[in-house]
Amino acid sequence: MRYRDFLRNKLSGIIPRSIVLPSGYHLVGNVALLNLDSSLMKYASFIGEKTLEYDQRILSVATKIGPTKSIKRIPSYELIAGDSNTITTHIEDGIKFRLDPLHITFSGGNRRERMRLSKLVKNEEKIVDMFSCVGQFALHIAKSADVEVIAIEINENAFQFLLENIKLNGLGNRVVAVLGDCRKVHPKGTANRIVMGYLHNTIEYLPFALETLVEDGGFIHMHMSMPESEVKDIMMKIEQMCRIHGYSSSINAHYVKDYSPRIGHYVFDITTSSEA
Ligand SMILES: C[S@@+](CC[C@H](N)C(=O)[O-])C[C@H]1O[C@@H](n2cnc3c(N)ncnc32)[C@H](O)[C@@H]1O
Structure with a gap:
């Protein structure tokens, strides 16, 4: 049975039929993350308990209570049912x-x-x-080829999980984690490929990625959220920035997913080569 229908059946007589129930949840390991609107908040614990019943994989249920904060991308969730230890293992x-x-x-x-x-x-x-966060890109990359990855993360909490995940996946011979701000700790002139998995004005960080490339050039994968109408402008800016750093470039934009209404998540694959 679909989640919304399950909740509707189990909560009839508790939640008025006129209130729209959630259609799903985001499962990370054993934790279900919900986005309840304000009309549902007073029923949150009922919904949490029924969500635990709906899916045996779920041990904790939380709902969003505010925006994701700061460059460290710290989300605001509140536990509404289940185990209060929400550290979990997500397998992807x-x-x-x-x-x-x-x-x-x-x-x-x-x-x-x-x-x-x-x-x-x-x-x-x-x-x-x-x-890097907890290694979402770094670990998949390191598993797929015999490469050296430097994984930079500014958030101490995420960094501790990153260290744990490198060990857990047996990738300590391929991944080195660095705690710090990538604008300050980027290893200059060393990389063939750079991953920029951050969505907020990421282009401001592009000069630091270009400094990190080896002299001959290489590949940069720059993520960014924006309206579709701005994609062409950003591509022109990328090209200009590459030129300022002595690289010619070819750029392909890929759509990754919807980020919010009218805002998309894009990744720009930038192939650079030295102009000299
Ligand atoms: C939203 S996560 C994305 C994780 C992963 N790259 C992905 O795309 O799935 C962005 C991460 O970048 C980190 N971050 C933000 N600004 C940073 C900076 N200047 N230097 C290093 N890490 C930074 C945040 O702390 C957060 O963990």
């Missing part, structure tokens, strides 16, 4: 991610992009992941 295409989804963002919607990128990577590449 064979990679295990330990994390606490109440305090760290993890987007299942980026999975296809993680798979696409790990297929592009070749043995012996030197890769820098500038916004």
Whole structure:
């Protein structure tokens, strides 16, 4: 039975039929994340308990209570049912991610992009992941080829899970984690490929990615959220920035997913080569 119908049956007599119930949840490991609107908040614990009954994989249920904050992307969730220990293991295409989804963002919607990128990577590449979080890109890439990955993360909490996940997946020989701001700790002139998995004005970070490339150039995968109407402008800006740093470039934009109404999540594959 569909989740919404299940809730409707189980909560008839408790929640008025006129109130629209949620159609689904985002499952991270054993934690179900809901987005209840204000009319449902007073029924949150009933919905939480029934959600636990609906899916045996779910041990904790939380609902969003505010926006995701700061560049560290700290989400605001409140536990509404189940186990208060919300540290969980999410398994995605064979990679295990330990994390606490109440305090760290993890987007299942980026999975296809993680798979696409790990297929592009070749043995012996030197890769820098500038916004690693718990290793979403770094670990998939390191599993798919014999590469060296430097995984940078600014959020101490995410960084601790990143260290744990490198060990958990046996990838300590391929991934080195660095705690810090990628604008300051990026290893200059070292990488063939750079991953920029961050969505907010990511173009401001592009000069640091260009400094990180080896002199001959390489590949940059720059994610960013924006309306479709701005995609062409951004491509022109990318080209200009590459030129300023001494690289010619060719750029392909891919649509990843909807980010919010009228705003898309795009990734720009930038291939650079030295102009000299
Ligand atoms: C939303 S997560 C994305 C994780 C992953 N790259 C992905 O795309 O699935 C963005 C991460 O970048 C980190 N971050 C933001 N600004 C940063 C900076 N200047 N240097 C290093 N990490 C940063 C945040 O703390 C957060 O963990």
